[in-house]
Amino acid sequence: MQPEQVEARRLAGERMHFVDVRSPGEFQQVHVTGALLYPLDGLQPKKIATELGISAQSPAVLLCAGGTRARRAAEKFLAEGIPHCLVVEGGTKAWEAAGLSVVRGKGVISIERQVRIGAGSMALLGVVLGSWVDPLWFFLSGFVGAGLIFAGVTDWCGMGMLLAKMPWNQRGVVGCKKRLS
Numbered sequence: 001m002q003p004e005q006v007e008a009r010r011l012a013g014e015r016m017h018f019v020d021v022r023s024p025g026e027f028q029q030v031h032v033t034g035a036l037l038y039p040l041d042g043l044q045p046k047k048i049a050t051e052l053g054i055s056a057q058s059p060a061v062l063l064c065a066g067g068t069r070a071r072r073a074a075e076k077f078l079a080e081g082i083p084h085c086l087v088v089e090g091g092t093k094a095w096e097a098a099g100l101s102v103v104r105g106k107g108v109i110s111i112e113r114q115v116r117i118g119a120g121s122m123a124l125l126g127v128v129l130g131s132w133v134d135p136l137w138f139f140l141s142g143f144v145g146a147g148l149i150f151a152g153v154t155d156w157c158g159m160g161m162l163l164a165k166m167p168w169n170q171r172g173v174v175g176c177k178k179r180l181s
Contacts, residue, residue, distance in 0.1 A: 001086045003095040006061055017052040020063045020092070021073045025169030026111060032063055032092060033101040040069045041161070045077040049084075059084040065112070066091045068155050114163045115151075119144050 010016055018035035020027050027037045038048055054060045060077065062070040062085055070087045077085045088095060096102050109117075126140030151157040163169060 002089055003098045003100055006086060006088055007098075007100050015058040016061045016086075017054055017058065018061045018063060019048065019052075019073070021069050022064050022092070023111060023164035023169045025164070026065060028105045029110065030092060030096065030102050030104050032095055033103055035063060039164075040064070040073055041165070043073055043076055045073075045080040045082050049077070049080075049082045054082060054084050056084050059086050061086045061088060063088050063095070064091045065110075066093055111160050111164055111169070114169075115157060115160045118159055118163065119148055 006016070018032050020031050020035040020037050021040040021043060022031075022037075023039055024037060027035075031037070036052075038044075048054070048060070052058075052060065060082075062073045062077075064070040064073075067087060067089055070091060074085045074087050077083070090097070092102070123141045123144045126137050126142075126144065129137035130141070147159065151160075
């Protein structure tokens with residue numbers, strides 16, 4: 001569902017529960033006003049549905065950065081018998097681009113940028129070490145390039161998932177949920 005459609009329903013008085021499934025660091029940087037944080041890697045749909053009172057009259061609105069993790073979360077909800085979920089197409093980025101209400105806070109560099117920095121550094125390191133130390137180091141650059149191609153084709157990024165678990169991306173979050181707005 002498009003961000004504007006979700007906001008129109010909210011403004012019309014429909015009760016909705018905004019569930020953000022990104023990492024704590026991403027959530028702290030920017031999130032939809034009223035959203036609660038439930039990171040995808042620890043998502044417990046039945047517990048969340050009970051806690052928030054998710055139903056046909058009060059659905060969960062699932063958000064992430066661009067929509068992929070929110071769709072995965074919706075699949076988890078559906079697998080546990082909870083079909084009352086709306087996925088915001090384009091995620092928080094689209095919500096913000098539409099000029100809708102967000103909360104900005106202190107955050108870390110986005111996971112996407114962290115992946116670019118890490119992958120670029122590893123590729124450069126492979127070239128430098130391959131040139132100066134041993135040509136076998138060129139395989140590091142090839143491995144990174146293959147990983148980036150895989151991430152682009154499948155929309156699954158192992159480096160991003162690993163970086164999301166790093167301590168600097170977990171700052172300031174207590175428990176599995178946090179309301180910051």
